[in-house]
Amino acid sequence: MLFLLRMLLLAVHFVIASVVGLLIGLCRPFNPDNSRLCARVYAVPAMWILGLRVKLEDDTVRDHVRSAVIVANHISNYDLMVFGLTVPRRTVSLGKKSLKWIPLFGQLYWLAGNVLVDRGNAVQAKKAMLTTTDTLQHKDMSLWVFAEGTRGHGKGLQPFKKGAFLMAINAGVPIIPICSNNYVRGMKLNRWHSGNIIIRSLPPIPTTGLSIDDVPKLLADCHARMAACIDELDREAGTTKR
Structure with a gap:
């Protein structure tokens, strides 16, 4: 019963948060801090609805003041809700072009x-990467990437x-x-x-x-550091694989 109630509340919240986020975007289109604000609108109520306790240990990403490529698992x-609590200022993300067709959220x-990247179109994907590289170099913005490309x-x-590593x-x-x-x-x-x-x-x-x-080598180094960190977080949070 509690599960069904949570799913209903989460669905209602998603629609309301999407409308609020869309209004933010319409009032200040393409502002580099829109993503952070919209992420908070989704994340904060969602964590309360879902009953999840979140511990943030995100100083290195929150306090970083220059452009960077942020790689998350x-x-x-x-x-969307979990990591929305820690998206830093002036950060945009890399997403599939198909996301734009999701009502409200896509817009x-x-x-x-x-x-937005069309992974099935090599020319468009390369053009998006070149645009992103220019953004990182000249617009004081960071890029958030899920480097696995799929959910684990x-x-x-x-x-x-x-x-992500080529762009960096x-x-x-x-x-x-x-x-x-x-x-x-x-x-x-x-x-x-x-x-x-726990987010670290x-x-x-x-x-x-x-x-x-x-x-x-860079990819392997980053993967090894993150894998070790995730194992440690699983032990601390009690979510080790059984």
């Missing part, structure tokens, strides 16, 4: 200045795609890993306290002086 559809996502559903960190090297900006425990393993939405989430950002990984040839 992708766990479930709830990530606010576009108006928030996020980058609590099965652990999946292999990374190289696009081309723009000469650091990579900031940010991790959450695999919270879906312990979510019990029929209980008042449905689970624990890691120290920036510099890319200055690196070339395209360094992408595999």
Whole structure:
């Protein structure tokens, strides 16, 4: 019963938050801080509705004042709300072009200045990457990427795609890993306290002086750091795989 009530409230909240986010986007279209504001509108009430307790240890990403590529692990559809608590100022994300067809949310996502990529069109994808590289270099903005490209559903960190690391090297900006425990393993939405989430950002990984040839090593280094961090967060939050 509590689960059904939560899903109903979450659906109503999603519609209301999407309308509020769309109004923010219409009042200040493509403002680089729209994503952070809209993320909070989704996240704060959603965590209360779902009964999730969130602990933020995100100093390195929150206090970073220069452009960066922020790489996060992708766990479930709830990530929109979970990671929405920690999106820093002047940050946009990289998303699938198909997102724009979601009523209300797709339009606010576009108006928030996020980058939509058609992964099935190599020419358009390359053009989007070049535009993003210019944004990182010259517009004092950061880019949020789920480098796995798909949800892990609590099965652990999946292999990374190289696009985020290419953009970071081309723009000469650091990579900031940010991790959450695999919270879906312990979510019990029929209980008042449905689970624990810990979000932790890691120290920036510099890319200055690196070339395209360094992408595999950079990708592997970031993946190893994040995998170790996620394992530690799972132990602390009690969401280790059984």
